[in-house]
Amino acid sequence: MFDWLGTKKGLPLWVSWRLNHGMKKDVEQIFEGIAETRKELLTSWAHEYWGYIERLAEQVAAVSIDGKSLHQEEQKLAVSRLLERTYARGNDWTELFLLDREGQVLISTYEKHRGTVYGSGSVIEPGLNYARAGGKPRPCLYGPYGDPVTLSLGARSSSFHDKMTLLFIFPLTVNGEYAGTLCGRVPNDVLGDLIQRESGHVYPDSGDNYIFMAKPHLNQHIALGTALSRSRFEDRTFTFGENLKDGVTTDWGMVSIKEHTELEIIFTDPATGQLHPGVRNTIDNGSNLFVEFPGYSDYRHIPVIGKGVTLQMPHCPDVWGMMCEGDLEEVYRIRSxxxxxxxxxxxxxxxxxxxxxxxxxxxxxxxxxxxxxxxxxxxxxxxxxxxxxxxxxxxxxxxxxxxxxxxxxxxxxxEGKGDLTQRLEPAKFDNDETRELAKWINNMIDSLEGIMLKVKLAASDVLSSQNVMNESAAVTAKSTERVSRKVGDMIGSIRNQLKDIDMAKHSADEMRDTLRLLELQAAEQIAVAQSEVDRIGDKMQHISTKVGDTNDTIRRFMHTVEEIRGVLQVIEEISAQTNLLALNASIEAARVGEQGRGFAVVASEIRKLADMTRRSTEEVHQITHQIYDEAKQAYASMDEGTKVVEEGTQLVAAAASTLQTAQSEDSRKSQVVDEVVNLMERIALVSMENRKVSSDVEGKVQELIGEMDSVRQTSESVESITKFLQQLVGQFKLTESRSR
Incomplete structure (x- = not known):
């Protein structure tokens, strides 16, 4: 009947259970509500801080043109200011830092951390590898893991603090290329604060909410059921019974921790050494709800009841489990x-x-x-x-x-005013419905105080952002006015440019018409010149033929003169022989005497005739020689004339070619002018389009100026609303040291 509890422990619990078994549905709803609320708190918190990182990444990418520019001092200073601003907005950050491509801390809100290199074997290597795996960078929520830097940074928003860390890892891409990694450090105890909310515990004596590993994907070295968050029973500040720092005594030994709950303890039943049923069933089924007698044994071997759920934090590859538990004795100890x-x-x-x-x-x-x-x-x-x-x-x-x-x-x-720091003391109430009512009122006031604190922080954040927006709006308004003036000047310049383009187009049109007229005239003249050149070419060809014929006649004439000179030479030889014969005849006639006197007279006449022949022959020879020389000179002159005629023919051909080229060049000039005119027309069209676009831009700038005035007015309205909201929140007294 009493199962593993035994009669001594089981009977009182069974009596309490029987007296209050009608509360079962209420208890189920209580644990369901606690589990769902804490799960929603965790995921919404993670989304909020991922939002900080994503906006910061966009701003850093806007500062850097490429990854290398992040090493320039001006860009580093700008990125450092962005990190500081985001650090101030998120109360749970203890550090924001930027790693370059090689894994070196380039910029950080923690000065001593700069220059640290996270290479192979570093504490965050698994998270970095996961974020950069697969070719496409992806965000990664890595942890919890132990990091001495977190311990040296100290606490910020949590009253607890140790080295256990959660790291938001966001690969930074610039122009589609990996440029570095943006990282945000949060102490893991923040998770404990979120799910514990100590002052709001419905079961203050025994209630405990804790996270454990359900399905490891990235952190394969973490066993199932291993604690991932702080337990209420970890620190000595919890006074209801034993705590894990000093050790919780069981019949099977002592359960204790050295530094912190996370990664040091696995939620097993000490009686069996196996995962305790709540954790086991939650891992197997995804959820677990058990609020009946006799409960199940937890890692302290105490009968507990509660709700277990699994969850996956945004961009965290591991699946976590969360148990929301209370001791069976406290839950059902009420006496109506x-x-x-x-x-x-x-x-x-x-x-x-x-x-x-x-x-x-x-x-x-x-x-x-x-x-x-x-x-x-x-x-x-x-x-x-x-x-x-x-x-x-x-x-x-x-x-x-x-x-x-x-x-x-x-x-x-x-009445809307009050001290939200005060709480009812359940111990002063009887163990009946009034105590339960007091606990739930405390829980409600605690939630209300948390909401009011968030509203107060949000109002303060909105007001500070509002001031920044007012300043930015003023600067933007001035810049917009300057842009408007520049746009107006640009439009004026475009209009002047259009006038110049129109004039240039008009001049180009006139030049095209003139060139076409000149082209027509030149074409006519070139055609006439071409005809004359062709005719001259024909004449030169005829002259060349005639000169060639004359050269042939002169050559034949010179050949005839040579033949005459040959005949004259023969005549000279005959004359010489005749003269010799006449001399001989005279001699013979003289020897004969008177009988040969007549023959001598004849011989004398023959000698005279031979002498006259000789002289005539010499004269003819001189004349033929002179004729030959003059013919030779005429031949040489005709040869030169032939060359001149050939050169003239070549010049005529060149002139014809030149005329043809000139005609084609004139056509090309006309084409170039047409192209220039077409180009001017296109430029005119583009300029007209630019004028239209610029006019639109001018109109948009004027609209933007009007919108900026509206934004300024809206900003002033939001500022007044925020101040009014602060006045409303200021009516309540709040615990200033509490962050959530």
Missing amino acids: IRWRFSKLQLLQTLIQAVLVAVLVAVLASAAPVWVTAAAAGVWTLVFGQFVAGAVQRKESRRVVRNLRRINRFIRINA
Whole structure:
């Protein structure tokens, strides 16, 4: 019946369970609500801080043109200011830093951390490898892991602090290329603060919410059921019983930690050494709800009940489990007002029955029946009026006193003003519905205080952002006005440019018409010149032919003169021989005497004739020689004329070619002019389009100026609303040291 608890431990718990088993649905709803609320808190917190990182990454990418420019001092200073601004916005950050491509800390909000290199074997290597794996960089929530830098940085938003760390890893891309890694450090105890909310625990004596590993993907070295968050029982500040720092004693040994709960303890049942049923069922089924007797044994071997859920934080590859538990004894220890009044009524009835029976027994033997009956009636009336009434009034006063205490506490905050730092003390209430009511009121006030603190922080953040926006709006308005003036100047310049382009286009049109007229005239003249050149070429060809014929005639004439010179030479030889013969004849005639005198006269005449022939021949020879020389000179002159005629022919051909080229060049000039005119027309069209676009831009700039005025007015309105919101929040007294 009492299962693993045994009779000694099990019987009192079973009695409490039986007396309050009607609360089962309420208890289920309580643990369901706690689990869902804490799960939502974790995921919304993670989304909020990923939002910080993503906006910061966009701003850093806007500062850097490429990854290398992040090493320039001006860009480093700008990025450092961005990191400081984001650090101020997120209260849970303890450091924001930027790694370059090689894994070196380039910029950090923690000066001593700069220059550290995270290479192979570093504490964050698995997270960096996961973020950069697969070719496409992706964000990664890495942890928890132990980091001495976190310990040296100290606490910021959490009252607890150790070296356990969560790291937001966001690969930075510039122009599609990996440029570095943006990292945000958060102490892991922040998770404990989120899910514990110590002052809001419904079960302050035993309630515990903790995270454990359910399905490791990135952190394969972490075993199932290993603690990933701080337990309420870790630190000595928890005073309800033993704590893990000093050790929790069980029949199977002591459960303790050295530094922190995370990664040091696995939630097993010490009796079996296996994962305790709540954790095991949550891992196997994704959720677990068990609120009945006898509960299940936790890592302290204490009967607990509660709700288990699994969750996956944004950009975290591992699946976590979370248990929201309370001791069975505390959950069902309540004793209802109805139960107490029933006990008193039963006791009063029993006492009254015994006393009436004794009274009747005493009087029945000595008094008449009516006296006995009257005495019994009077006794019943007196007992009911004084004894039972006094007890009833006392119990009523207890209930009324507790209700008035609750009423007084609520009345403080009912009018919108009050001290939200105050809490009811459940120990001062009876162990009944009034104590439960006090605990839930405390929980409600705690939640309200947390909300008011967030509203206050948000209002302050909005106001500071509003001031920055006002300054930015003023600067933007001035810049917009300057841009408007520049756009106006640009439009004026474009209009002047259009006028110049129109004039240039007009001039180009005139030049094209003139060139076309000149081209036509030149074409006509070139055609005439071409015809004349062709005719001259024909004449030169005819002259060349005639010169060639003349050269041939002269050559033949010179050949004839040579032949005449040959004949003259023969004649000279004949004349010489005739003269010699005449001389011989004269000699012979003289020898003959008188008989040869007539022959001598004839010989003398022959000699004279031969001499005349000789002289004539010499004269002819001289004349033919002179003719030959002059013919030779004529031949040479005709040869030169032939060369001149050939050169003239070549010049005529060159002139014809030149005329053709000139004609084609004139056509090309016309084409170039046409292209220039077309280009001018296109430039004019583009300029007109630019003028239209510029006019649109000018209109948009004017609209932007109007919008900036509207933004300024809206900003002033938001600022007044924010101040009013701060005034409303200022009506409540809040715990300033509490961050959530």
